[in-house]
Amino acid sequence: MHEYSLAVDLMESVLTAAAENDAVTVNSVSIKVGRIAHVNPIQLEFCLRSIGEGTVAENAVYSFEYVEPEIKCLCGYSGKPNVLGDDLDMLEYLVSLVCPECGKNVEVIGGTELTVESIDID
């Protein structure tokens, strides 16, 4: 929903790091997306490509990695939820987010990030 403005911030971060390291070209950008963040990597990539035109990141390849949520339960459990497949949609995923030990609803304490991990430059 707000991929464009996020992409603007992301690109700024990429181009700043590229300039600081005297990059001639950015070959690739590695991005981590929390599964619970409302960010669609396909849309984000489209925006990044569009914003990156005419910059050193024009031909960059983007790689996205989902970060699974971390949960915390009143029963004391803290950690990852039960492993779920990659193809689950957001709704199923969230509804199924329950404590693996006691089965209750949990507080989500991670998996909400959008991080530019690194860039590969020449």
Added chain:
Amino acid sequence: MWNTFLATGHIISIGHDFFKENRKLADKNRETLKKSGVFSVNIMGAIGSGKTTLIEEAIKALSGKYKVAAIAGDVIADMDASRFEKLGIKTIPANTGKECHLDAHIVNDLLKKNDLSGYDILFIENVGNLICPTDFDLGEDMKIVVVSVSEGDDIVLKHPVIFKTSDLAVINKIDIAEAVGVNPETMVRDAKSLNENIPILLTSKKQPETVAAWVQTIENAMLEKKAGKN
């Protein structure tokens, strides 16, 4: 989802989390609001769910007893802000431009320009949207999600994150539930299935007792906060 690529040059680590930046700024806002002694509520919900009307009702009921201020988030124009202003309270318009949500940055700027010391309650009306605002903590004390029965009784399950992360859910316009073929109890059940501890209010502007319960909930939350209970 995975694109693989071959590293050809050298890797520069960045590790910049954009949502974390927002959360850091939200913590600053929280600190500023705490120092000013203001209890802040972030009201989120779709366009037409009745956010502005519910805030208006709360302002009318509470501004005689307390010092009330409001931030009105609109994409453009200032219709909501002028509705609050007419009630004689301090109103801070927040045009977000292209954005579909308020973020901690916008609120931070507004708090810098507007000293809220001595105010008791700050209503922050978010942009009409059930998705985007959930990614952006503003530094508020209480998150409220408002949905109306006219959005359909599957609206709750379609937007799980906002119900998981809110402190109060309001199901509004219950007077027209029958006309739109919706059972509000289904919405209550769905909200509880997502967040079993979330308090839920059923409201309608046409049913004064439900408006009174809404106002009372806000007042109680503020008094509890002031008494240091949360």
